[in-house]
Amino acid sequence: MGIFKRKGASTPGPMGGASWLAWPTIAWGGLQEVVGESYRQHELQQIAQVRPGVGPTNRLVMAQIVREPNNEHDKNAVKVLVGGVRVGYLPRDEARSAHGLIDSLAARGLPATCRAEIIGGTPGKPSLGITLHAQTWVPFVEGTPFLDGSRVSSVSVTKEEKHQEALERVLGATGGQHVVATLGSAPDNSIGVFIGPDLIGQLTKTMTERHTATLWAAYEAGFTCTCFAFLERDAKNIIQVKLMLLKLPD
Secondary structure (H helix, E strand, C coil), X not given: CCCCCCCCCCCCECCECCECCCXXXXXXXXXXXXXCHHHHHHHHHHHHCCECCCECCXXXXXXXXXXXXXXXXXXXXXXXXXXXXXXXECCHHHHHHHHHHHHHHHHCCCCCEEEEEEEEEECCEEEEEEEEECCCCCECCCCCCCCCCCCEEXXXXXXHHHHHHHHHHHHCCCCEEEEEEXXXXXXXXXXXXXXXXXXXXXXXXXXXXXXXXXXXXXXXXXXXXXXXXEEEECCCCCEEEEEEEECCCC
């Protein structure tokens, strides 16, 4: 059955609505600082599911930004919520610029949500913080890959040499091209890389082990794991593939 078996059931996130396993309404593609987290350590510890001797066990979450016009210090303040719990604010110089997007989404009956990452909780940085994966401030566009591209690592695909015919159909005469790839099960129980219906390679054993838990969670929640990929020819005219995969927090 392969390493993925879609069950179609939602995977509950910590504290209910904090799960990253949903489509955001704010485009990813940038990293946005949050301030005031030092006053919300208890809340962040609960969200991150901190375990003694282990540290945070849940770092990927969904955040919501909400205007707070009655804030006694700044009428333009924008608070950051995770699972309905306040964990900080947008910096003062960023808050006002987010108003337009928050208001336009609200007019459509939508919350302003984005993926986010819990940082810290390590011996070198014991306090917790949160970074938003948000492009300032742009609505999410249909057709964007499901897997976040705000903080990514370039992951090489192996065994492309066995799938050059399929890759040629995609790349054609161009020297390089960005495409959307789908990740699923390969015949040897690794993570396979597909473009359209065609298997065009797979992840190494190390990368399969590193990313399986995240991809499994997405598939189990009913999502197809798509990401950006870059195709280019090497010096021997062999088409190579690199995936832009979410860089998983340590």
